[in-house]
Amino acid sequence: MTLAVSNAQTDSTPAVKKTWYYQYPKGPKVDTLLKPYVDMFLSECKKAGVSTNNFYKLEKIMFSTLPESIVGVCIPQHKTLYIDALSAKSFPDAVKIIIFHELGHCVLGLAHIPEKNGLAIMNPELDLQNPDKYYKNWETLIIMLFSDLHPKIKDSNQCCPDIIEDPCTHN
Numbered sequence: 595m596t597l598a599v600s601n602a603q604t605d606s607t608p609a610v611k612k613t614w615y616y617q618y619p620k621g622p623k624v625d626t627l628l629k630p631y632v633d634m635f636l637s638e639c640k641k642a643g644v645s646t647n648n649f650y651k652l653e654k655i656m657f658s659t660l661p662e663s664i665v666g667v668c669i670p671q672h673k674t675l676y677i678d679a680l681s682a683k684s685f686p687d688a689v690k691i692i693i694f695h696e697l698g699h700c701v702l703g704l705a706h707i708p709e710k711n712g713l714a715i716m717n718p719e720l721d722l723q724n725p726d727k728y729y730k731n732w733e734t735l736i737i738m739l740f741s742d743l744h745p746k747i748k749d750s751n752q753c754c755p756d757i758i759e760d761p762c763t764h765n
Contacts, residue, residue, distance in 0.1 A: 615656070622652040628677060631693040638694075639701070642740040648701045657682060665722065666692045668699040675700055681722065688722040695720060698739060705745040715739050
């Protein structure tokens, strides 16, 4: 197991903050707080017989400060996936849902489902205040996530508006 530490400093936090990372062999550097959810996603991919080749093209999966109302962003051109740190702190039980959603874009090439009111991991408007409704239906949601009927991203600009220089940002 390879761990790396990064000294992150922001304007609002003058003190040095240490962040620990796990380096996947031939894969991305992942914040250790996100790693369990990433491992769960990779396990589900394996069970479903789905390729994870795109996962190994990523370089970083980490927390960041994202614009208001954006909880996660997949930036394929930068080989990066960011999870909003404040959202993760505010809704810790929903981090797994956010990770699965963003890796659905980055790894599986999935687009959002067309129905904004439907209960699905790839819904463009995740209900982070009520994660239990996802977990009560988790097995069904996973089957839907890996379904061949799920819409795919045709190009990287189809996903979302151009926020943070790139598409695939989510509320």
